[in-house]
Amino acid sequence: MNQIVQLFEAAFFAAAHPLSLEDLGRLAPDSSAEEHAAALEELRRHYEEHRHGVELVEVGDGFQLLTRRDLAETITEAQIVHRPRKLSRAALETLAVVAYRQPVSRADIEEIRGVSVEGVLRSLLDREMIAVVGRAEGLGRPLLYGTTPQLLELLGIRSLDELPRLEELSVALRPPTETAELGET
Amino acid sequence: MTAPPTNNGRETPFVVQLDSFSGPLDLLLHLIREQEVDIYDIPVASIADQFLEAIDALGLNEAADYLEMAAQLLRIKIQLLLPRPFDEEGWEDPRAELVRRLLEYEQVREVADWLAQRSSEHAGRFPRGWFAEPPELPPRPVAVSLEELLVAVEELIESLPEPVLHRVVPRPLDVEGATKRIEGLLQELQELTLLDAIGEATSVADVLSVLIAVLELARVGRISLAQRKPFGSVTIRREPDRTAV
Numbered sequence: 001m002n003q004i005v006q007l008f009e010a011a012f013f014a015a016a017h018p019l020s021l022e023d024l025g026r027l028a029p030d031s032s033a034e035e036h037a038a039a040l041e042e043l044r045r046h047y048e049e050h051r052h053g054v055e056l057v058e059v060g061d062g063f064q065l066l067t068r069r070d071l072a073e074t075i076t077e078a079q080i081v082h083r084p085r086k087l088s089r090a091a092l093e094t095l096a097v098v099a100y101r102q103p104v105s106r107a108d109i110e111e112i113r114g115v116s117v118e119g120v121l122r123s124l125l126d127r128e129m130i131a132v133v134g135r136a137e138g139l140g141r142p143l144l145y146g147t148t149p150q151l152l153e154l155l156g157i158r159s160l161d162e163l164p165r166l167e168e169l170s171v172a173l174r175p176p177t178e179t180a181e182l183g184e185t
Numbered sequence: 186m187t188a189p190p191t192n193n194g195r196e197t198p199f200v201v202q203l204d205s206f207s208g209p210l211d212l213l214l215h216l217i218r219e220q221e222v223d224i225y226d227i228p229v230a231s232i233a234d235q236f237l238e239a240i241d242a243l244g245l246n247e248a249a250d251y252l253e254m255a256a257q258l259l260r261i262k263i264q265l266l267l268p269r270p271f272d273e274e275g276w277e278d279p280r281a282e283l284v285r286r287l288l289e290y291e292q293v294r295e296v297a298d299w300l301a302q303r304s305s306e307h308a309g310r311f312p313r314g315w316f317a318e319p320p321e322l323p324p325r326p327v328a329v330s331l332e333e334l335l336v337a338v339e340e341l342i343e344s345l346p347e348p349v350l351h352r353v354v355p356r357p358l359d360v361e362g363a364t365k366r367i368e369g370l371l372q373e374l375q376e377l378t379l380l381d382a383i384g385e386a387t388s389v390a391d392v393l394s395v396l397i398a399v400l401e402l403a404r405v406g407r408i409s410l411a412q413r414k415p416f417g418s419v420t421i422r423r424e425p426d427r428t429a430v
Contacts, residue, residue, distance in 0.1 A: 013313060057310065064312055072309025081311050087304065089207045089297065096296035112289055115208035115250045155300065156307030169295045 004028045004039040005046075012043075018062030018153060060152035060159075087129075087154075094120045095129060095151065099163060103133045103144035121145065129154065209254035210290040212239060217287070224287060227280055229265055233258035257283065357390040363398035371408065371423040379419035 007027045011019055025036055040063065044056040057066045067075060075081060087095070094117050097109045109117050124130045125145075133146035152159065206212040216235050217224055236258055240251040264279035329337075367382050383395045399421060402408045411420045 016313070066310035066312055069306070069310050072311075075311065076309065086308075087301070092297035092300045093207055093293050095300055096293045099300075100296065112286075112293060113208055114210040114254065114286070114290065154307065155303045156310065157303070164296065164299050166292060169292050 002039070002042075004031060004035060005042050008039055008043055012056070012063070012065040015064075018059045018064040020062040023062065057156065058158050059156055060149045064153075066156075088120075090115075090117070090120045091124055091129075094124060095147070098124075098130050098145050099147050099151070099160060100166070102146035103136075104146075105136050105142040105144055107142060109145075209236075209240075209251045210287060211294070212236065212251070213254065213258075214287060214291060214294075225284060227284070229258060229262045229280060233262050358397065359391070359394045360397045360401065363391075363394040364402065367395070367398055367402060367421070368407075371421070376420055376422040379421060382421060 004027070008024055011024065011027055015023075021033070021036060021040075024040065025033065028036065028039075040056070046052075047055045052068075053071060054065045054067055057064055059066075090113075093113055094109060097112050098104055101108060101112075106117060106121060109121070121130070125132075128148055128150045130145045130151070131148050132143050134144045135141045136144055147160065155162075157163075206215065213232070213236060216232055216239070217227060220228070220232070220235075222228055222232075233255070236251075237255055240255060261279045261283060269276050363382075366384075370377055370382065379395075379399065382399060383392055399408070399410070399419075403410050407424055409422050409424050411422065412418070413420075
């Protein structure tokens with residue numbers, strides 16, 4: 001293991017959140033981006049080849065050391081760690097709307113979900129899953145919400161592109177032309 | 186909403202667990218699936234009735250959202266009862282908007298399921314144990330004896346400046362003093378000028394004091410005033426003391 005790999009491993013061990021290539025670059029400013037990438041890859045392969053209990057995972061725009069997925073149950077059952085609190089159904093639905101419609105106002109979310117979302121929005125803001133990203137033009141200039149990197153971290157995905165595409169969902173909205181052909185009661 | 190909320194002995198074909206619905210659209214989708222009806226051809230009349238029955242059992246705090254949906258369902262039900270124009274070209278199914286919303290919501294649910302699944306999978310992959318720094322603790326309560334406390338209070342009270350209730354501003358005009366001075370001068374002189382009366386007064390207040398005293402004395406008839414030309418010198422003359430006459 002060369003010096004850079006060692007540094008990277010230490011940084012991953014110490015960091016609370018995923019580290020981006022930029023973060024890692026600051027550890028070894030004298031070496032090139034290629035060297036950084038190579039070191040990262042070496043570290044990742046090291047954990048994989050030696051079947052370590054942890055692995056290097058790409059999350060959001062960074063990388064993070066995480067315990068292997070197949071060990072999750074054993075670790076949880078032994079009560080070594082607690083799983084983070086699960087998000088409520090209301091929170092998940094609200095997140096779904098924000099993720100696909102962002103930037104989106106509270107009124108729009110409420111229109112889609114059919115319920116008041118004030119409380120859910122506040123708790124998602126507190127947990128930093130969403131953030132205020134701007135204000136809409138028009139009446140009252142309502143706040144607009146968008147998702148944050150914390151959401152990617154929660155899901156363990158690299159970007160929102162990994163969310164299922166709307167066409168892939170089993171319920172696809174029929175194009176408007178077909179709604180005219182609705183049957184009669 | 187006329188049906189009373191009863192659970193026993195009724196022909197309700199389903200048991201609704203309202204906590205498990207995240208909103209009126211969710212409940213509506215549940216009913217539609219229960220009845221195995223085509224979402225594009227919802228029998229609004231029966232679904233509306235079931236919907237009303239279901240929300241009867243609902244706590245009031247959440248009911249507003251459900252009531253709004255109930256009102257919408259009833260409106261659609263009524264619209265469907267109205268005769269349609271012969272020419273069906275222009276007829277728009279009043280259910281279309283509801284269907285659109287239901288399908289859109291169904292998508293949201295599906296994505297929410299995906300998010301739940303994905304986050305639950307990922308939650309099993311633990312990062313390094315890390316604890317957020319505890320928020321700064323408030324300072325510990327101070328432990329003192331009663332005696333110490335009383336001493337401290339006493340010291341504090343002593344250190345307090347005397348309360349200032351009202352600050353008396355010294356009166357800048359001394360009309361009384363000026364009156365006495367003028368009367369004194371008139372004891373010795375038959376007449377004098379205003380400037381004499383003012384004497385070596387140094388401040389505006391002194392000049393004004395003399396002026397007011399002179400005017401007052403003239404008013405009560407102790408002196409008479411004479412001015413021979415505008416802006417000329419004012420002569421002050423003692424009036425004979427009438428009481429003495």
